[in-house]
Amino acid sequence: MARRAQPLGLALPAGLAAAGAMLGLSLGTLAAVAWRAEGAATLGPADWAALRFTLTQALLSAALSVALAVPVARALARRQFPGRALLIALLGAPFILPVIVAVIGLLAVFGRSGLISQALAPLGLGPIDIYGLGGVVLAHVFFNLPLATRLILQGWLAIPAERFRLAASLGFSARDMARLLEWPMLRSVLPGAFLVIFLICMTSFAVALTLGGGPRATTVELAIYQAFRFEFDLGRAALLSLIQVALCAGAAALAFAVTVPGGFGAGLDRPLTRRDAGGTGLRLLDGLWIGLAALFLLVPLGMIVARGLTGILDLPPSVWQAAERSLAVALGSAALTLILALPMALAAVRLGGAPGAALQAAGLMTIAASPLVMGTGLFILLFPLADPVALALPLTALVNAAMSLPFALRALTPAVAEAEAAFGRLADSLGLRGTARLRLVLLPRLRRPIGFTLGLAAALSMGDLGVIALFADPDRATLPLQLYRLVAAYRMEAAAGAALLLLALSLGLFWIFDRGGRIHAQA
C-alpha cells in the first residue's frame, strides 16, 4: 500500500493502542505468571513429546480443514439454491459449540455406539474406533472446516462480479477462471485461514485428550495445566506458554511471508451470477461437496438438537437467568471485538508491509496464549487492586473479545485493503478523511465482514466457558458454566436441554448479525 497523508487520522493511534492492549493481555499475563514463579524452569522429555504431538495434530488439522474448505467454498460461491443462506449460517455452528457439547454430538455419529457404528453392526462390521490422532483431527476439522469455508467464501465473494462477467465474455473456461481469478484470491486468503486454524488447534486440550485416547494425545496446553494445578510450578507453566506463543509467532511470520495481497480492483458490489459453472459435471461435483460438508457438519448438530428437545422444555429458571447473562456478555464482547478490530485493520492497512503484518500478528497472539495462563495472569495482576470475582463477567467479555480478534482481523483487513486499493485514490482526490471517509467509503464495503465479525464474536463468546471458570461467582454463572454444573450434578437431560438452548442462542446471534451485514450488500 502506498503511504498517504493521514487519510484516517485517528485509526493509527487507536489501532496501535488496541494492538498494545492485546499484547498486554497475552504476553503481559504470561510475564505476570513468570514473575510469580520461584526458581528456574526446565522441560522434561514428556514436555517435548507434548510439543511434538501438538504441532503434528495442529498442522494436520489446519491443512485438512483448509484443503476441504476450498471445494466447499467454491461450490457455495457459484451455486444458488433454496436454503443456501441458512446452510451458510448453520455452518457457523460447530465452531462456537462448547467442547463438551461438540464431543457428545461427534460421538453420537462417529462413536462406538454412534450412528455409523450402528449402521455397520448388521453387516458384522464395527464398531468404529476413532480414538487417536485420527479422532483429534476429525474433531478439529469438524470445528474448523466451517470457519475455513466462511473465510474462503468471503474471499470468493470479494472478487467483484464484474471480473467474472468480463471473464465470461472473454470466453474463459473454468480452468482459466481458476488460474486467473480464483488462484490469486486463494493465495491471499489461504495462508491466513490456515494460520488461525493452526493456532486454535495449538491450544486445544479437552478435545485432543478425549478423542486422542489418552496421554499419547497430551498437548502443550495440558502440560501447562499439569504444571499449574498438579505441581503448582508457575515457572514451567510460563515457560511452556512462552514456547507455545513463540511457535505461534513463527507460524504467523511464515503465513504473512507467503501471503500475496489480492488485486482485483473495484466493482459495483453487484451480486454474483456465474455463467461459467453451468456444466452438468461441475454441477454434480459442487452438489456433492456441499452435500458431504452439510452431512458431516449437520448430522452431529442434529443429534445435539434431538437429545436436547426433551430437556429444554423444563429447564430450571437459573439456566434461563444464566442465558440472559451470557447474552449480555456476548453482545458486550461482540462490540468490544469490533472496537478493537476495526482500528487495527485500518492501521494495519495504512502501515502496510512488515509493520502492518506485525500489527496483525499482535492481534493473533491472544489465541496463541494459553487461556489458563492468561486467566491466571489476569488474576495475579488484578488481585492486589480489585476483587477478580466481582469483575468475572466483564473479564470474560474482554478475554472472549481478544479470542475473536484474530478472526475479525482475518475478515476485516483484506476488505479494508481492497476498499482502500480501489477507492483510496478517489477518496484522496475528493479530500475525504477521518470519519467521513470511514462512513462513505469504507463502511459500505465492510458491511459483510463487520456483520460476520460481530456474529462470530457474539456466538463465540456465548459458547465459551473461558475465564469465568477461574473466578466464578455463585450468583453470576454464564450459560456454559451452568451447563457444566448440570452435568456435574448428574442432570444429563437438563444439560442436553441447556446445550440445545446454547446452540440456538449462539446460532441466533450469528444469524442476526451476519444477515444484518448482508442486507445492503444484496441491494
Added chain:
Amino acid sequence: MRLPLIAAGILCATTAVAETPVLTVYTYDSFISDWGPGPQIKTAFEAICGCDLRFVAAGDGAALLARLRLEGARSPADVVLGLDTNLIAAAAETGLFAPHGIAPPALDLPVEWTDATFLPYDWGHFAFVYDKTRLPEPPDSFEALIAAEDLKIVIQDPRSSTPGLGLLMWVKAAHGDRAPQIWTGLAPRILTVTKGWSESYGMFLDGEADMVLSYTTSPAYHLIAEDDDSKAAAPFAEGHYLQVEVAGRVASSDQPELAQDFLRFMLSDAFQSVIATTNWMYPAVTPAAGLPEGFQTLFRPETSLLLSAEKAAAVRDTALAEWRDALSR
C-alpha cells in the same frame, strides 16, 4: 454543615458492617451450584450465625488450592472446603492453614481421622460404574478387568481431575510395585481419558463405554432422582480407594471464631443431612434420620484403601510417570 452528616453516615455504615460479619468460604464449583449442597447450607448457617456466608468457587479441589496459593496470606478466604486426602500434604505445606482447634463429634468414616488441621465433611469410594442391563457380569478386580478383552472403560486424566488422580492412587495402593504392569494390562481396555469426570460420565451414559471411573455412590443418584436401578458399582477384590473431602480454616482469616463455628456446623446434622443427595457422597457424620432411602442398596467395600497424606504426596510423581509411560505406548 454537612460534615457531621457524612461522618454519621460513615459511622452507621461501619457499624452495619460490624453487625453482620462476612464469612468467606472457598469451595469447588459443583458445591455451590443450584443442585449442590451450597444453597441449603448457606440458608441453614446464616439462620444461626448472624453472619453473611459468602461462597467463592474455583473449578475443583486442585484449582482451589492453586487459587489459595496465588493469593497467599492476603487471601480473603476464611475457610477452604473441598480439598481431599491427595491434596492435604501440599495444602499443609503452604503454611496457610491453621489447626482447626475443635473437638469433632464421633465420625462415621471407614478410617481413623486424627488430622489436627483438616476436618472431613464427606467421603466416598472410587469404583467403576456399569449398567446392569448392558454388562451382566462385571469384572471383580483389576486383573479380571485386564482379562475382559471386549470391555472398554473411560477414565479421567490424573493431571486435570480429582477422580483421575484417585485411580492412580488406587492402583498404587492396591498393587504397589506392580502398578506399571497393571497399567500396561489396562491400556487396551481404556477407550479414552477425559479432562474431567463430567465428560467421562456423559460418555458412559451414552453407551460409548461399558464402565466409567466414578464413585460407589453414583448409582444412588439414578436410583433416587431418576428411579432407575440399572446402574451399579463393580466390587473389586483389591478393595476400593477412599476419597475423604475435607475443610480447613485459613490462618490469615479475620474471622477465626466464625470459621471455627462453621467447622462445627459442618459436622452438625443441618450440614450433614444435606450432603447425601446433593453431593452424592457419604456424610462424615451419619445424620440422626439416617441415610436417605436408596443408599442402603449401594455396595459398601469391605476394604478401604487410603495412602496417608505424606505417602500420597511421595508416590504421586512416580505413579504419574508409570501411568503415562504405560498408556503412551
